[in-house]
Amino acid sequence: DVLSRIDEVEGDVEAYLTITRAEALAQAEAVDKKIAAGEKISFLEGIPGAIKDNICTKGVKTTCASKILEHFVPPYDATVMTKIKAENPVILGKVNMDEFAMGGSTENSAYHVTHNPWNLDCVPGGSSGGSAAAVAAGTAIWALGSDTGGSIRQPASFCGVVGMKPTYGRVSRYGLVAYASSLDQIGPLTRDVTDCANILNIIAGHDEMDSTSSAAEVPDYTKALVEDVKGLKIGLPKEYFVEGMDPEVEQAVRTAIKKYEELGAEVVEISLPHTEYAISTYYLIAPAEAATNLERYDGVSYGERVDGEDLVQMMTNTRDEKFGEEVKRRIMIGNYALSAGYYDAYYLKALKVRTLVQQDYTEAFKKVDVIMAPTAPTPAFKIGEMIADPLQMYLQDVCTVPLNLAGLPGISIPCGKSSKGLPIGLQIIGKPLAEETLIRTAYTYE
Numbered sequence: 001d002v003l004s005r006i007d008e009v010e011g012d013v014e015a016y017l018t019i020t021r022a023e024a025l026a027q028a029e030a031v032d033k034k035i036a037a038g039e040k041i042s043f044l045e046g047i048p049g050a051i052k053d054n055i056c057t058k059g060v061k062t063t064c065a066s067k068i069l070e071h072f073v074p075p076y077d078a079t080v081m082t083k084i085k086a087e088n089p090v091i092l093g094k095v096n097m098d099e100f101a102m103g104g105s106t107e108n109s110a111y112h113v114t115h116n117p118w119n120l121d122c123v124p125g126g127s128s129g130g131s132a133a134a135v136a137a138g139t140a141i142w143a144l145g146s147d148t149g150g151s152i153r154q155p156a157s158f159c160g161v162v163g164m165k166p167t168y169g170r171v172s173r174y175g176l177v178a179y180a181s182s183l184d185q186i187g188p189l190t191r192d193v194t195d196c197a198n199i200l201n202i203i204a205g206h207d208e209m210d211s212t213s214s215a216a217e218v219p220d221y222t223k224a225l226v227e228d229v230k231g232l233k234i235g236l237p238k239e240y241f242v243e244g245m246d247p248e249v250e251q252a253v254r255t256a257i258k259k260y261e262e263l264g265a266e267v268v269e270i271s272l273p274h275t276e277y278a279i280s281t282y283y284l285i286a287p288a289e290a291a292t293n294l295e296r297y298d299g300v301s302y303g304e305r306v307d308g309e310d311l312v313q314m315m316t317n318t319r320d321e322k323f324g325e326e327v328k329r330r331i332m333i334g335n336y337a338l339s340a341g342y343y344d345a346y347y348l349k350a351l352k353v354r355t356l357v358q359q360d361y362t363e364a365f366k367k368v369d370v371i372m373a374p375t376a377p378t379p380a381f382k383i384g385e386m387i388a389d390p391l392q393m394y395l396q397d398v399c400t401v402p403l404n405l406a407g408l409p410g411i412s413i414p415c416g417k418s419s420k421g422l423p424i425g426l427q428i429i430g431k432p433l434a435e436e437t438l439i440r441t442a443y444t445y446e
């Protein structure tokens with residue numbers, strides 16, 4: 001069972017921040033009893049999963065992998081948790097991430113690094129690195145993550161699992177600790193596309209507690225679990241096959257796309273000309289929103305406090321000691337971009353470019369049904385290799401952040417391995433609310 005799997009490999013992988021073993025055992029026993037009594041159980045009932053530590057779980061610590069929330073125990077459940085719990089799964093605990101979801105390797109966790117189950121010297125990706133590593137290691141059957149600029153898809157790609165970022169607004173963000181509110185979206189990380197569709201069925205839908213959640217009806221995503229890509233028009237954006245991309249990644253992705261052609265899909269070259277500005281745009285908008293969202297950690301209303309001789313000193317000490325390096329860097333970038341003298345030049349400009357990135361997709365989707373690209377330019381890199389160079393780390397996000405800027409859904413599915421045996425991910429991008437198309441397309445490949 002999964003708990004003994006945790007005993008076996010968690011010491012090496014270190015995906016978890018909190019393991020709720022007693023509760024998990026009680027949940028499992030309750031389901032066993034139901035089965036013994038011959039009662040019908042639902043799809044997720046008794047199936048063990050893990051929750052990213054930025055999703056509020058009533059009565060269970062939610063730290064965002066930050067020291068500033070080290071002892072924060074939410075008095076309420078995020079909407080996704082309420083929905084998931086109604087299905088009676090076994091919740092194993094909370095999994096590691098980059099602090100406040102800022103990063104792409106889980107090395108920014110204030111607690112410990114998580115190791116890639118395929119090669120323990122490598123990162124699992126991030127920021128939902130714990131979610132992806134747990135599913136890959138078999139220490140969870142499914143997991144929830146969040147994706148602001150790639151944080152579900154990139155770790156899914158690095159760990160060889162399926163990860164979907166739904167359309168912005170498809171899943172309620174109520175109870176997700178905010179990083180960049182106009183980009184954040186919760187989604188599933190699973191072993192296969194079938195599980196992805198089933199979890200999405202549970203968590204999707206309108207929520208009056210999140211005014212940005214979509215009112216669109218939720219289809220039954222499992223109905224999209226059919227093998228059919230005949231006549232599907234696939235767009236290949238030349239801008240996503242960037243310089244510096246690992247040739248093995250490009251090779252694996254192109255081979256996958258060939259397979260789609262053999263299955264009857266049609267491949268069209270497309271151009272998304274503003275892609276080259278997406279990273280700079282994202283790294284202005286996300287920090288700007290983060291700086292605002294993280295203002296609340298003032299040593300008074302939430303989280304830890306470090307004393308000082310007066311109020312200002314107390315707040316300064318708290319934020320200085322309890323936030324990590326990357327979080328502070330982003331708060332500074334964000335406040336700079338938002339400050340009166342620079343607002344027009346940076347933040348406002350970024351919003352305009354964001355619109356151009358969106359329009360690129362709108363144009364492309366007049367010609368194609370889905371867009372395919374690598375999820376990340378390289379397979380998992382070594383722990384410690386990238387962390388000293390934040391810019392280098394930001395460039396890793398080139399294929400994932402444009403979607404978030406446009407609010408589009410995307411899924412990463414495994415499409416091969418590098419010569420070193422590390423997984424490679426194929427990213428499939430869809431029109432707004434086209435999760436069914438993504439599921440059908442991904443399922444056909446699988």
Ligand code: GLN
Nearest residue numbers: 101102103148149150151
């Ligand atoms: N790597 C990106 C960042 O550091 C994306 C993170 C995310 O999606 N949460 O912001």
